[in-house]
Amino acid sequence: MKKQRVTVLGSTGSIGTSTLDVIGRHPDRFEVFALSAGRQVDLLLEQCQRFRPRLAVMADPDAAAQLAQRLQAEGLPTRVMQGPDALERMAAHEEADTVMAAIVGAAGLAPCLAAARAGKRLLLANKEALVVGGELFLSAVRTGGATLLPIDSEHSAIFQSLPEDRASWDERVEKIILTASGGPFRTWEPARLREVTPEQACAHPNWVMGRKISVDSATMMNKALEVIEARYLFGLGPDRLDVVIHPQSIIHSMVQYRDTSVVAQLGTPDMRVPIAYGLSWPERIESGAQALDFSTLADMSFESLDRNGHRERFPGLALAWESLRAVPGTTAVLNAANEVAVAAFLDRQIRFDQIHAVNLATLDAVAGSKPQDLAGLLELDGQARRQADRIVRSFS
């Protein structure tokens, strides 16, 4: 069997390291072609020692210079690519088959588009890229002939629960139901959310993830981004996308059919499962995850968003449907505002409950517009970030 050559964008992060863990279990099926990171030189060097990729890219220029020097000192074959378009060139490289998109935030959009245009098998963890890119992203996938496979646990579950025949989705499916854990503050009094610290917000009850997505889970903005992601991935209108709180994160999401049957995907909360599925689809390979043990599974519970004060506790979730129904480009504005607000919260410049206030005020101030290309999208993203920054400064 010809080995699949895989490029991992964001290899030093939570998804990146889990991806390399799965790849490392199947040396007969996969080889690492290229790796990219932001600034963690030691970890990227270690990964280069183990997987011996042809190429590496680091976003931070000092980190890239350090990595190049240390690779050379150790006599390793990896070449460090540099420059503003290095990530895009790497993502589109003709010798790679598969690109795992695991950079956090809109910084991952340009390489995702490059991989899509180059017709790669594109494993999408980087939900922000699709939330920002929207129809433009999908059009790059179509024209490039790429295969877009979801990695986000909910979207992988939905993909696994849908019929293979894509053309039948609209007719057969009633609605998609995304499950949400409710994060660390599911039972907190809404008034207490002003006291939340970054440490508390990053302590997700079920998943170990990067800091940005952990905060998003705590505000449920993660679910808002995922509703938007589902709208683009599966093509159903916003009124056919639903969310239910399921604190145990065992059911990863569900599809309800016209006859009321519900098909779901279950498993222990371990991202190596959707990663292994994306890497091996349509086959299945060992992922390294623990299997579910139904004899010890104590509880599977569900909560409606309309009870227990959840709408008040998680006001950001409704912005998913509002921004999907607004002019195109609004989801990009929402994403930019949220990235700025979460960074400001992690930097202790604003309170946890002010994240939503920044998002709302930015949406009020910046009108969406239908971007024609990547430059247009980045312009809108930049405009929203500058506005969100001003709002953060007014709060802090």
Ligand SMILES: NC(=O)C1=CN([C@@H]2O[C@H](COP(=O)(O)OP(=O)(O)OC[C@H]3O[C@@H](n4cnc5c(N)ncnc54)[C@H](OP(=O)(O)O)[C@@H]3O)[C@@H](O)[C@H]2O)C=CC1
């Ligand atoms: N973690 C999870 O379980 C899940 C994550 N996702 C999504 O996957 C994506 C990655 O999440 P996660 O792995 O948790 O995030 P992490 O913060 O753990 O990792 C992010 C990765 O991106 C790199 N990076 C950060 N900023 C830049 C930049 N400006 N340019 C280039 N590279 C950059 C980091 O490099 P470095 O650290 O070296 O600076 C790191 O390799 C997110 O979009 C998230 O929403 C989706 C579902 C589950």
Ligand SMILES: CC(=O)[C@@H](O)[C@H](O)COP(=O)(O)O
């Ligand atoms: C693992 C994963 O896919 C995360 O997006 C996870 O779903 C976060 O959980 P909640 O956002 O439901 O808390």
Ligand SMILES: [Mn+2]
């Ligand atoms: Mn998810």
